[in-house]
Amino acid sequence: MAGCGSQGAKQNTSNASAADTITIGAPDAATGALANEGKLVHDGYTLWQDVVNKQGGLLVGGKRYKINLVFKDDQSKPDNDKSLTEQMITQDGIKLFLSPYASPNIFAASTVAESHKVPMIAAGGGAKKIFERGYKYIFSSYPYSGEYLGSVLDLLKGRGIKTVAFLHADDLFSQEADQGGEAYAKSHGFDVVYSAQYPSGATDLSSQLTQIAQKKADALIGTGHFEEAVQLVKQAKQMNVNFKAMAFTVGPTMPAFAQNLGKDAEGVLGASLWTPDLPYKDDVFGTAAQYAALYKQSFGTEPDYHAAMASAAAEMMGLAIQKAGSADPQKVRDALAGLGTVHLFDGSFTIEPNGSIKGLVLPVIQIQNGKAVTVWPAPFDKNIKDIPLPPWSKR
CATH class of the missing domain: 3.40.50.2300 (Response regulator)
Incomplete structure (x- = not known):
């Protein structure tokens, strides 16, 4: 399958062969000023990977593929997100991305992703300026910051x-x-x-x-x-x-x-942007309350919206891959643009033409x-x- 493989450092590996694995890159704030928020985003992404892999993998075109997330520490610095995203694309061959935390970091990383025509879903920042550049490969699980x-x-x-x-x-x-x-x-x-x-x-x-x-x-x-x-x-x-x-x-x-x-x-x-009390559910995590219980079981602490919105972004990526029937970056990008209104454990929202979302209850x-x-x-x-x-x- 196009876009499949297993590369990089600080990654979660599976027993599946590279041909049976979909790799997704994620620069993240493991250290630096944003490390508290960065850990929540990291764990939100990881929970989706773990749940999907425990279910046997993501079902794409009648076949199941294990998910392999590759994390690299941006030290909370936007300039590092540029170089890391470039490295992960050109050296590691990664063609699908979940964003780093914070709007300045997403702004920087998405610039590189756009230049390579690689889709990225933002989880960790909703600055409107991210979506005012006419980009075609940046999407979001967050509403606008304003x-x-x-x-x-x-x-x-x-x-x-x-x-x-x-x-x-x-x-x-x-x-x-x-x-x-x-x-x-x-x-x-x-x-x-x-x-x-x-x-x-x-x-x-x-x-x-x-x-x-x-x-x-x-x-x-x-x-x-x-x-x-x-x-x-x-x-x-x-x-x-x-x-x-x-x-x-x-x-x-x-x-x-x-x-x-x-x-x-x-x-x-x-x-x-989310609490476990809200009345939403989906087929991956169940209800918002069930998501919270699963997160606490996995990481020993209660999730907040940073974690939940990261899991939702990862889930959006999975839906797009399934809709595309492939991990090919162009097909996944087109599938993301065509998802329309999405109903997940964090709520219902509609993906706008510029990749942002509307309709989420805050x-x-x-x-x-x-x-x-x-x-x-x-x-x-x-x-x-x-x-x-x-x-x-x-x-």
Whole structure:
């Protein structure tokens, strides 16, 4: 079968011969600033591979093929994703790809994939700019970044929040998520009293918190990444800067967030793309709850949306290979473009002509007793607690 083989380092191997194996490349953030999120994406991809292989392989044209994922560490750096993707295509002969984590990294890797006419499915970033280049070989399991905060703001409006402070990192994803969030807030009657940008990976945000405290914002909304969200909560407590609500695009959904912050994480909201409570299912993983149980059994921790969306992206690749009846990259690309509306354990969505998706319902979680609890949309809104948040002195 075209596109089959078994190459590369840091890969998951099977007992099948190369002719009976479909190899898929995946640059990933095993180390560096994005390693926490990168591990979730890595494990999400791996779970799909393991489930499919346990079922005997992916059924393509009446024959089963084992899946062989090849991972190479990009150290969280977009420039490395360019060189690694080039290497995996030209030296390792890999012709199908799942993306690295984070929009800047996907932007870089997909540039190389496009130049070689090799399909890549993005799981880990939804920056609109990725899909505005007229590319034909990039697809996604993620909605646009600018859509992430709509559900959070709908929830806050229903809890009487009127003034909002926005703080965002300067990377591609965070900028677009913030722009979309601010626009949504203004169009839905919120008063945006503060908006500022900080360098991605910043470890001291005390000056920004001081300015926000002076504005007396009801809510803080941060669009950045895990380490920055943790730092903002820690410094807000240290400085006794109180909010009626705190919400982040990345961080609260990840088990490490509550583990790191302990009781200080209680009540914090997180924008999400998936939770195990949602009423979706498919033929590979079963229900969303069954997916979560399988993930925990495999990796010893609860999955968040990073893991689930990675598994969904891998599942999309499998569907396209089956539809194409081949692992030939052009046929798989055409099959991806023709998938239309897809129904998976993470929800139902439609693949757009530019490779992006629309229609995915975006939930919101809240940290309660150290766990991520689904609190949006209805009927999960009955689960909301502690908004307004108590002041730090009374927690």
